[in-house]
Amino acid sequence: xxxxxRSRAAEIKHTDADATAALLxxxxxxxxxxxxxxxxxxxxxxxxxxxxxxxxxxxxxxxxTSVYDNYVEVLETGSVEALQAYARNLSERIIPRGVETHEVxxxxxxxxxxxxxxxxxxxxxxxxxxxxVLDAYEPAANRIANTVAVGFVQERERIIRQQQEAIxxxxxxxxxxxxxxLILPIIGVIDSLRARQLTEQLLRGIRANRAKVVVxxxxxxxxxxxxxxxxxxxxxxxxxxxxxxxxxxxxxxxxAQTLVTIGVDLSKINAVGDLQGGIEEAERLLGxxxxxxxxxxxxxxx
Amino acid sequence: MPISTxxxxxxxxxxxxxxxAALGFSGSDLTLIATAISELARNIIEYATSxxxxxxxxxxxxxxxxxxVARDEGxxxxxxxxxxxxxxxxxxxxxxxxxxxxxxxxxxxITSNAGRGTTVSVRKWLP
Amino acid sequence: MRVPILKQSQYVIASIQSALSDEExxxxxxxxxxxxxxxxSRGVIIDVTVLDVMDSFAVRTLRAIAHMxxxxxxxxxxxxxxPEVAFAMVQLGLTLExxxxxxxxEEGLACLNQQAAAxxxxxx
Numbered sequence: 001x002x003x004x005x006r007s008r009a010a011e012i013k014h015t016d017a018d019a020t021a022a023l024l025x026x027x028x029x030x031x032x033x034x035x036x037x038x039x040x041x042x043x044x045x046x047x048x049x050x051x052x053x054x055x056x057x058x059x060x061x062x063x064x065t066s067v068y069d070n071y072v073e074v075l076e077t078g079s080v081e082a083l084q085a086y087a088r089n090l091s092e093r094i095i096p097r098g099v100e101t102h103e104v105x106x107x108x109x110x111x112x113x114x115x116x117x118x119x120x121x122x123x124x125x126x127x128x129x130x131x132x133v134l135d136a137y138e139p140a141a142n143r144i145a146n147t148v149a150v151g152f153v154q155e156r157e158r159i160i161r162q163q164q165e166a167i168x169x170x171x172x173x174x175x176x177x178x179x180x181x182l183i184l185p186i187i188g189v190i191d192s193l194r195a196r197q198l199t200e201q202l203l204r205g206i207r208a209n210r211a212k213v214v215v216x217x218x219x220x221x222x223x224x225x226x227x228x229x230x231x232x233x234x235x236x237x238x239x240x241x242x243x244x245x246x247x248x249x250x251x252x253x254x255x256a257q258t259l260v261t262i263g264v265d266l267s268k269i270n271a272v273g274d275l276q277g278g279i280e281e282a283e284r285l286l287g288x289x290x291x292x293x294x295x296x297x298x299x300x301x302x
Numbered sequence: 303m304p305i306s307t308x309x310x311x312x313x314x315x316x317x318x319x320x321x322x323a324a325l326g327f328s329g330s331d332l333t334l335i336a337t338a339i340s341e342l343a344r345n346i347i348e349y350a351t352s353x354x355x356x357x358x359x360x361x362x363x364x365x366x367x368x369x370x371v372a373r374d375e376g377x378x379x380x381x382x383x384x385x386x387x388x389x390x391x392x393x394x395x396x397x398x399x400x401x402x403x404x405x406x407x408x409x410x411x412i413t414s415n416a417g418r419g420t421t422v423s424v425r426k427w428l429p
Numbered sequence: 430m431r432v433p434i435l436k437q438s439q440y441v442i443a444s445i446q447s448a449l450s451d452e453e454x455x456x457x458x459x460x461x462x463x464x465x466x467x468x469x470s471r472g473v474i475i476d477v478t479v480l481d482v483m484d485s486f487a488v489r490t491l492r493a494i495a496h497m498x499x500x501x502x503x504x505x506x507x508x509x510x511x512p513e514v515a516f517a518m519v520q521l522g523l524t525l526e527x528x529x530x531x532x533x534x535e536e537g538l539a540c541l542n543q544q545a546a547a548x549x550x551x552x553x
Contacts, residue, residue, distance in 0.1 A: 196516075200330055203512030210532060237524040241515040243508070243531035243540075308451035315482055316448070333481060333513035337521065340484035399485050402521035 023136040028076045030122060031115065039068050042107075042114045051106045054097045063090065064107075067148075071111065075140050080147045087151030095156055104152045108145045115141070174205035180212040181282050182244075183275075187220030195231035199238055206244045213282040214239055217275045219250030229264040236268055245285055246270065249278035305372075306352035311343040314355050321357050322368050326428055335368060335426055338406040341399040342372035342422055350376020350419065360425055367408070367427040375419035382414050432457045436468050440541055442534070444476040454490045461494055465501050472541035473498050476534055478509030488523040495528045504529065504544055508537035 031038065043064045046052055052060050067090075070083045091104075119137060123130035175183045184202055202214065216235065218224065224232075236246040248271045259266055272278040303314060318339040319332050327335065339355065346353035353374025360369040379385045386401050400422070404410040409425035430453065434443045441464050443457060461473060475491065477483065483491075495505035506529045510518070518524065529544075531537040 200512065200516060203515055207512055207532065210536075212532075212536075234519045237519045238512075238515040241510045241518060241525060241530050242512065243536055312448050312450055319481070330513040330516045333511075333517045334520065336482045337484055337517045340482050341521070344484060344486055399521075402485065402523075405520050405522075406517065 019132070020136045023133050024075055024140070027119070027133060027137055028072055030118070031072045031075070034118060035068065035072075038114060038118055039064055042068065042111050045110045045114060046107050049106060049110065051103045051110075052094075052099060054099055055094070063094075064111075066090075067107075067111065071115075071144055074144050074147075075137075078140075080143060083144065083147050084151055087148045088155055091152045091155035095152075095159060101149070101153060101156065105145070105149045108148045112141045112145060174201055176205075176209050176211075177279070180210060180286055181279075182206065182209060182211045182214045183217065183279070184214060185217045185220065185275075188222070190221055190228045190231060192227070192231070195228070195235070199231070199235045202235060203238055203242060206239060206242050211244050213245045213247065213285050215247045215249055215275065215278040215282050217249045217278065219275065221250075224251065224255045224259065226259070226262055226264050229259050229266070233265070233268055236270075245282075247272055247278045247281050247285075249273065249275045303356075304352065304354050305343045305346045308347065311340055311347070314343045314357075315339040318357050318368075318370065321359070322426075325359055325366060325368055327368070327426070331426065331429070334406045335370075338403045338424060338426075339370055341403045341406075342370065342424070345399060345422075346372055346374045346376075349379075350374035353419075360427075365427050367425050369423060369425045370407075372422045373419070374421075378416040378418055378420055379412075379414040380416050382412055386412075432460070434460055434464050436464070436470070439468075439471040439545075440474060440538070441465060441468060441470045441472075442474045442476065444534075445479055447479060448481070449487070451486055451490075454487060458490060458494050458497070462497055462501070465498055465503050470503050471545060472504045472506065474506050474508055474534065474537040474541070476509045476537075477507060477514075478511070478533070480514065481511070483510070483514050483518055483523070485521065485523060488518065488525060492525060492528060504541060506531050506537040506540050508533050 039061075043057075043061050046060055046064065047057065055063070066086065070086050074080055074083050094104075116134070116137070119133055120130065123133055173185070175185070177183050182202070182205055184198070184205075186198065190198070202216075205211065206214065216232070218232070221228065232248060236248070239246045246269075248269050251269075251271050256266070256271070270281075272281050303317065304310065305314060315336040319336040322332050322335045339357075343355055346355070353372065353376065356371040356373070358369050358371075360367040386404065400412070403422070403424060407424040407426050409423075409427075411423045412420065414420040430447055432443050432445050432449070432453065434441055436442075441461070443461060445457075449457070457475075461475075464470070465473060473494075475494070477491075480487070491507060495507075498505045507525065508531045510530060529540060531540045
């Protein structure tokens with residue numbers, strides 16, 4: 001490419017960028033001028049589409065105003081940071097009220113439509129200019145819709161993660177029933193993430209309580225498949241590495257049979273029918289390993 | 303960082319742990335990452351005598367994480383899928399240890415050319 | 430750095446002080462082999478509390494040490510494996526199955542005493 005061509009290309013690009021900026025400025029002026037009317041139109045379309053039903057008309061109008069102003073600001077400055085912050089803040093407020101992702105996306109798309117219509121109207125006489133205006137407007141509008149929707153979804157995910165965390169902590173208490181004996185009653189479905197948290201919690205519990213024996217009760221686990229069984233084996237192995245014996249209780253004979261049939265190796269698991277039996281077994285282990293009673297005459301030691 | 307002696311293994315995993323901690327990883331994730339680095343560095347020394355390990359932050363899909371690349375110009379692995387399946391169980395000969403590394407991390411990629419070397423890239427995302 | 434090995438009555442205790450290179454771990458193996466014979470020890474405790482990583486080589490070597498010590502007529506107890514390390518080990522498939530493990534030094538000693546008592550009773 002010759003220098004001449006290259007500089008011409010740069011020039012064209014430069015002029016393009018200038019033209020876009022000029023159009024955006026015109027656009028912003030138009031949206032500012034018609035703020036009241038467009039905002040009202042938007043709020044009307046929101047109500048009409050039965051979006052944000054959890055909010056009152058006044059609330060919708062107030063939020064619509066903020067979003068509108070933020071919208072115009074993004075078009076003017078090209079920076080979405082303020083909008084991002086606002087979207088996060090808005091999401092925080094409306095998620096607890098039960099506003100859904102499709103509603104948030106819906107209202108942003110409605111605003112995009114309302115504004116586009118007003119542009120059609122304004123520039124209908126000059127098709128070429130209308131096209132140029134839309135070329136400048138559309139990418140910016142899409143970016144805004146994206147920012148708001150992503151902000152909402154991220155906030156939602158954050159809240160869900162937080163709740164899952166809280167539920168998990170509640171659902172796997174490590175209980176110390178007596179010196180050096182821990183009980184871990186597991187209730188509910190075990191997936192890989194939960195199995196991991198459970199094991200970590202148990203291992204920390206073993207160190208903190210100097211536990212020698214742990215009874216893991218899985219009576220409350222609805223289904224035990226190969227994956228869950230493998231997690232259990234890992235929990236047993238890891239506990240043993242820290243010097244603690246694990247007794248698993250609540251493994252029904254049906255489940256045990258299924259596991260053996262599908263080829264899960266349960267030989268490492270010390271299983272006892274029910275929790276009561278498990279605790280008795282644990283006490284036997286503890287008594288044997290800690291107090292070491294003198295064998296009575298005639299008693300046979302295993 | 304270059305890997306050619308067993309002291310390099312220790313250095314590599316310590317640096318990896320420090321980087322992971324700086325990125326916000328905690329608790330057992332730090333240990334999992336350090337252990338994976340240790341195994342990867344060990345593989346380099348055992349099978350290729352020398353190579354390098356590159357540790358860097360990762361920000362794919364807006365999700366922060368750490369990426370570890372282990373590269374060597376050793377003999378390569380003739381049968382990658384077998385290397386990944388062998389040695390699952392414990393035992394004195396743990397094979398390449400690659401299946402273990404794969405379980406420690408979230409993401410695992412390997413390319414190996416017989417006679418030209420092996421590159422393993424693993425990632426762990428912040429929870 | 431060489432791992433210090435202390436003799437305490439009929440046991441020897443190796444307490445690892447910092448992350449070990451492979452050579453240092455092999456050195457520990459040789460030192461323990463020598464000391465168990467020299468002191469005619471009944472038990473060995475290896476304290477790994479400070480280790481923040483136990484990879485396949487470390488586990489393989491510890492296992493080899495325990496087997497070697499058993500052949501010399503003594504028991505080995507590995508103590509101080511941290512929760513995170515235990516978790517990473519099982520993820521890697523390293524479970525030290527045939528080796529006694531205990532929470533810490535105190536537990537390790539209790540373990541050896543208990544095995545000694547059981548052995549003594551067995552002899553009676």
